[in-house]
Amino acid sequence: MSKVMVWVHGDSLRPGSAALAKHPEARRVFVFDDRVIEGYRLSLKRIVFIYESLLEIEGIEIRRGDVAAELAEAARESGVTRIVTTESVAPGFARISERLRRDYRLELEVLTEEPFAGIGKAESERMDLKRFSRFWQPIKSRALNLNRSLW
Amino acid sequence: MKLKAEFRDRDEMIIYLREVFAEAAARSPEVAETRGGRCAAEAALERIRPERYASSRNYLKGAVTRLAAYLRHGVLSLEEVRLEALRRGGPKAEKLVTELAWRDYWQRVYRRIGAGIWKDRESYKTGWRTSDYATELPTEVIEGQTGLACMDAFAAELRRTGYLHNHSRMWMAAWIVHFLRVRWQAGAAWFLEHLLDGDPASNNLSWQWVASTFSTKPYYFNRDNLEQFTDGLYCRQCRHYRSGCPFEGTYEDLQARLFPRMPEAR
Numbered sequence: 001m002s003k004v005m006v007w008v009h010g011d012s013l014r015p016g017s018a019a020l021a022k023h024p025e026a027r028r029v030f031v032f033d034d035r036v037i038e039g040y041r042l043s044l045k046r047i048v049f050i051y052e053s054l055l056e057i058e059g060i061e062i063r064r065g066d067v068a069a070e071l072a073e074a075a076r077e078s079g080v081t082r083i084v085t086t087e088s089v090a091p092g093f094a095r096i097s098e099r100l101r102r103d104y105r106l107e108l109e110v111l112t113e114e115p116f117a118g119i120g121k122a123e124s125e126r127m128d129l130k131r132f133s134r135f136w137q138p139i140k141s142r143a144l145n146l147n148r149s150l151w
Numbered sequence: 152m153k154l155k156a157e158f159r160d161r162d163e164m165i166i167y168l169r170e171v172f173a174e175a176a177a178r179s180p181e182v183a184e185t186r187g188g189r190c191a192a193e194a195a196l197e198r199i200r201p202e203r204y205a206s207s208r209n210y211l212k213g214a215v216t217r218l219a220a221y222l223r224h225g226v227l228s229l230e231e232v233r234l235e236a237l238r239r240g241g242p243k244a245e246k247l248v249t250e251l252a253w254r255d256y257w258q259r260v261y262r263r264i265g266a267g268i269w270k271d272r273e274s275y276k277t278g279w280r281t282s283d284y285a286t287e288l289p290t291e292v293i294e295g296q297t298g299l300a301c302m303d304a305f306a307a308e309l310r311r312t313g314y315l316h317n318h319s320r321m322w323m324a325a326w327i328v329h330f331l332r333v334r335w336q337a338g339a340a341w342f343l344e345h346l347l348d349g350d351p352a353s354n355n356l357s358w359q360w361v362a363s364t365f366s367t368k369p370y371y372f373n374r375d376n377l378e379q380f381t382d383g384l385y386c387r388q389c390r391h392y393r394s395g396c397p398f399e400g401t402y403e404d405l406q407a408r409l410f411p412r413m414p415e416a417r
C-alpha cells in the first residue's frame with residue numbers, strides 16, 4: 001500500500017491527472033462539497049456528470065460532506081500523513097488546502113498540469129491581464145506554432 | 152460520509168443520486184444526455200473539426216466541439232485539446248485555439264482575483280449605474296415563460312441539457328442585462344446552477360464582458376443578428392415577430408433605446 005493518498009477534485013477528473021499519474025497505486029478519494037452544492041444550488045445533472053466521470057477513475061472512493069474533514073478521516077483510516085493532488089485556481093481549493101495543513105497537520109503536495117502553450121505560473125504572474133488582447137498578442141505565435149514540426 | 156461507487160448501469164446510478172442528493176433533485180430533477188467520463192470525452196475530442204469550426208462556430212448549427220464540460224472538470228486538459236486541434240487543423244486551427252485561449256485567460260484572471268470574480272471588475276459603460284439594475288431575475292425568465300420564442304427555448308434547453316451554444320449565451324446575457332436591466336450576477340448564478348461546464352471564471356467573466364464591467368462597451372444584438380445565426384428557427388414560430396419583438400431595429404435604434412444616457416449614444 002502506498003504511503004500517500006490522492007485527493008481528486010472537480011477541476012481535475014482525468015484518470016491521468018498529474019496526481020493520479022504520479023501515484024497510480026495510491027488510494028484516491030473525491031469529496032462532494034456540501035457547501036459548494038448548496039452555495040451554487042447545483043442541479044442534479046451537474047452532479048450526475050461529475051459522478052459519471054468519477055466512475056471511470058479506477059478504485060475511486062466517493063464521499064460527501066466537509067472536504068477537509070472527510071479527507072482527514074480517510075487519511076487517518078489508511079495511516080497516511082501525506083496527500084497529493086492536482087492544482088486548481090479556485091479559491092475554495094486554497095481554503096481546503098490550508099485547512100488540511102493547518103487544522104489536520106497533513107502534508108499536502110500540489111502538482112501542476114502541463115500549462116496551456118507552456119505558460120507557467122511565474123510567467124503568468126508577470127502578464128498584463130487587463131484585456132484578452134493584451135494577454136493573447138504576446139503568446140499567440142507560441143500557442144499556434146508550437147507544433148509546426150507536425151504540420 | 153461514504154457514497155456508493157459501483158452500479159450496474161447509468162440508470163441505477165441516477166436513481167441512487169436522486170436519493171442521496173435529494174435537495175438538488177428537488178430543485179432541478181433533469182438529467183442531461185451528455186455523458187460524463189473520459190471515454191465520452193475522448194470520443195468528443197475525436198469529433199472536433201478545427202477547420203469547419205472556424206467558418207461556422209457562430210451558427211447554432213455550426214461545428215462547435217461541445218468539449219466545455221470535459222474541460223471545465225479537467226476530464227480533458229486544455230493543453231491536450233490545444234495540441235490535438237493543431238495536429239488536426241494546423242494553421243487552420245487558429246480560431247479554435249484562440250477560443251481555448253479565452254478559457255485559459257479567464258482561469259488566469261480567476262487565479263488573481265479569486266472571490267472578486269463576483270464583483271464588478273469595472274463600472275458599467277452603459278450610462279447606467281449598478282444601482283439602476285435589478286438584483287433578481289424575473290421568474291418568467293427562469294421558467295421560460297416570457298413569450299419570446301428564442302429566449303424561452305434557450306431557458307428550456309439550459310435546464311434540460313446543461314448546455315447552450317456560445318451565441319445563445321451571449322444573446323441571453325445581453326437580453327437579461329441590457330434589455331431587462333438586471334445585474335449580471337443574477338444571470339451568472341442561474342447559469343452556474345445548470346451548465347455542465349458551469350465555471351465561475353468563464354461564466355462570470357463572460358457575463359461581465361457582455362455587461363461591460365470587463366470590457367470597453369456593452370455587447371448587445373438585434374433581431375437580424377439572432378435570426379441569421381439561428382437560421383430563423385425561433386423567429387418563425389414567435390408570436391412577437393410582427394409586433395413586440397424587443398430586439399427589432401438597427402443597432403443605432405437599440406443603442407438609443409437601451410443606453411440613452413451613454414455618452415456616445417447621441
Ligand SMILES: Cc1cc2nc3c(=O)[nH]c(=O)nc-3n(C[C@H](O)[C@H](O)[C@H](O)COP(=O)(O)OP(=O)(O)OC[C@H]3O[C@@H](n4cnc5c(N)ncnc54)[C@H](O)[C@@H]3O)c2cc1C
Nearest residue numbers: 215216217218219250253254317320348349350353354357
Ligand atoms: C454568458 C456566458 C456564459 C458562459 N459560461 C461559461 C461557463 O460557465 N463555462 C465555460 O466553459 N464557458 C462558458 N462560456 C464560454 C462559451 O460560451 C462556452 O465555453 C462554449 O459555448 C462551450 O461550448 P463548446 O464546448 O461547444 O465550445 P467551442 O466553441 O467548441 O469551444 C471549444 C472550447 O473553447 C473554450 N471556449 C470557447 N469559447 C469560449 C469563451 N468565449 N470563453 C471561454 N472559453 C471558451 C471552451 O472550453 C470550449 O469548450 C460562457 C459564455 C457566455 C457568453
